[in-house]
Amino acid sequence: MAVIPSIGISKVHPSLKTKVDQIVSLAHRDIKENDFQLLSKIDKESIKGSKSYILKDWGTIPNAADSFGYVRVGKKSDASFSKEILSIYDKTGKLISHIFRTEGFNVKKNTYAYPSSGNRLIKFFDFVVHSSPDRKFPSPTFDNANGHWRNTASEFQIIQEESSHNNMPSSKRLLTKRINVLSSDPMKFLREFIFTRYPLTSSENKSAKQVVSAKIKDENGEKSIFDFWKKDIDSGAALNVSSNDKFLLFRFLGMNTREGLEALTRKLLKDKNLDVLNIMIYPEARFVSKNSIGHFSVWNQSIAYSPKLKEQNSLVAVNTIGHEVEHAYQYSQIGRLGKGRSSYETRAYMKLGDLKCNEVVEAIKYAEARDNYPNISDTEDLTKNIAYMTNYLEVKAREAGEKLQQEYVKANPDNYMFFDEFFR
Numbered sequence: 023m024a025v026i027p028s029i030g031i032s033k034v035h036p037s038l039k040t041k042v043d044q045i046v047s048l049a050h051r052d053i054k055e056n057d058f059q060l061l062s063k064i065d066k067e068s069i070k071g072s073k074s075y076i077l078k079d080w081g082t083i084p085n086a087a088d089s090f091g092y093v094r095v096g097k098k099s100d101a102s103f104s105k106e107i108l109s110i111y112d113k114t115g116k117l118i119s120h121i122f123r124t125e126g127f128n129v130k131k132n133t134y135a136y137p138s139s140g141n142r143l144i145k146f147f148d149f150v151v152h153s154s155p156d157r158k159f160p161s162p163t164f165d166n167a168n169g170h171w172r173n174t175a176s177e178f179q180i181i182q183e184e185s186s187h188n189n190m191p192s193s194k195r196l197l198t199k200r201i202n203v204l205s206s207d208p209m210k211f212l213r214e215f216i217f218t219r220y221p222l223t224s225s226e227n228k229s230a231k232q233v234v235s236a237k238i239k240d241e242n243g244e245k246s247i248f249d250f251w252k253k254d255i256d257s258g259a260a261l262n263v264s265s266n267d268k269f270l271l272f273r274f275l276g277m278n279t280r281e282g283l284e285a286l287t288r289k290l291l292k293d294k295n296l297d298v299l300n301i302m303i304y305p306e307a308r309f310v311s312k313n314s315i316g317h318f319s320v321w322n323q324s325i326a327y328s329p330k331l332k333e334q335n336s337l338v339a340v341n342t343i344g345h346e347v348e349h350a351y352q353y354s355q356i357g358r359l360g361k362g363r364s365s366y367e368t369r370a371y372m373k374l375g376d377l378k379c380n381e382v383v384e385a386i387k388y389a390e391a392r393d394n395y396p397n398i399s400d401t402e403d404l405t406k407n408i409a410y411m412t413n414y415l416e417v418k419a420r421e422a423g424e425k426l427q428q429e430y431v432k433a434n435p436d437n438y439m440f441f442d443e444f445f446r
């Protein structure tokens with residue numbers, strides 16, 4: 023009999039261990055009591071190998087699965103009790119999923135993704151049986167097949183490496199962005215965001231860390247922050263993050279998420295009174311052409327962002343949002359000038375009325391620029407298209423993007439610096 027060593031997840035500063043296997047311990051935490059015993063264990067085996075019968079009744083195995091590991095633990099005092107953990111690896115040997123079972127029933131699942139080198143995304147799921155949603159895990163009288171997985175949390179982990187110089191050993195810093203799903207209704211947006219900045223591994227003080235947290239709710243499509251707090255535990259560097267920041271909501275949501283892109287776009291449209299025009303927002307639109315990352319369509323009455331935008335830094339995203347919202351504004355002004363050609367422009371006239379005197383000259387320039395807008399292809403390098411680059415609508419949209427980008431930093435530089443680190 024061998025007792026599985028307990029590797030408490032909090033103790034190992036887990037994510038600094040690049041080998042994810044080392045945190046298998048999630049369900050092992052209570053195994054150190056002497057009552058537990060290891061019943062069986064399979065190290066990495068091919069999913070096509072002779073032991074693949076183990077995989078039979080765990081539900082869908084991910085397509086990328088290549089090998090698996092398995093552990094079964096029992097209690098000496100209770101022969102009917104068992105805990106099992108299935109680990110699934112892809113063909114490069116990276117862990118992609120863990121499924122935890124108690125007494126034969128799925129209770130938890132973690133999935134792991136590796137968006138870029140050193141980074142890891144963990145999604146946490148609880149198994150829910152419809153007839154018994156409040157139970158911690160389903161009792162054996164319920165049929166597993168009636169249940170489903172519910173996403174309860176996600177954690178994005180970034181490992182920053184400080185390059186070494188003068189023969190000093192290189193040092194690493196862990197940053198985690200945790201999102202706890204607070205509502206059991208998947209349609210309701212109610213989440214807790216926790217950003218944690220751990221000390222450099224070379225630092226003496228291993229327990230030092232900075233934590234910034236907020237809860238965010240959504241009411242009628244409008245998101246807002248409540249319950250903001252921060253904590254600085256002997257970090258050495260001052261944590262100057264504050265709630266005095268008009269962009270705080272968007273920094274928490276992140277400019278590399280659907281929610282963040284959509285929320286900031288909505289806010290800017292509202293600031294320009296364009297919310298009455300019901301512009302559609304597509305934060306992850308594959309139809310945006312290859313040579314651009316954002317697009318306002320006057321014909322479709324929509325603002326769309328390319329999935330590529332999420333790979334950029336937060337300032338590029340903010341700049342793009344400012345740019346496209348400006349186009350939405352320009353065309354609404356053309357409509358209010360009485361020169362509309364699309365239903366978007368004419369609706370802007372109906373809803374927002376005539377222009378003020380001091381807006382007319384600028385709106386005429388917009389209308390002229392629209393009339394002279396060059397034909398552009400989906401593949402050309404737009405920065406080389408002089409007619410496009412010098413078109414008044416584009417010049418002004420670029421200015422608006424630039425201005426918003428600067429505001430995003432200047433509104434609260436300490437907040438910008440803290441949150442920006444999480445989006446590298």
Ligand SMILES: [Zn+2]
Pocket residue numbers: 345349415416419
């Ligand atoms: Zn543009």
